[in-house]
Amino acid sequence: MSSFTEEHQVWLEEALSDKSSQSYHERGLQEEAREILDWALDRLSAEDRMVLELVYLEGHSVKEAARLLGWSTANVKVRSFRSRKKLYTLLSKRGKHRRRGT
Secondary structure: OOOOOHHHHHHHHHHHHHHHHHHHHHHHHHHHHHHHHHHHHHOOOHHHHHHHHHHHHOOOOHHHHHHHHOOOHHHHHHHHHHHHHHHHHHHHHHHHHHHHOO
């Protein structure tokens, strides 16, 4: 670093600072998104929440989720479809309320 000109050192420090600030901002957005997701998941039934967490958050296949839950694969598919719709509705309503300031 000492072999850089003062101009290069200033540029490097600014670039690192910008990158750090950007990653801080991105972490903040991720945390906010997770809080909103947790809020919505808390409003679903335990079964709806479990199927969404297993399939979409933990990445289990439908077959694996069915085995873990003791359900048929058809039940997991139907429940996950309906649960996603409920989640979407909750998040949409929350978004409308936030835009209105309530």
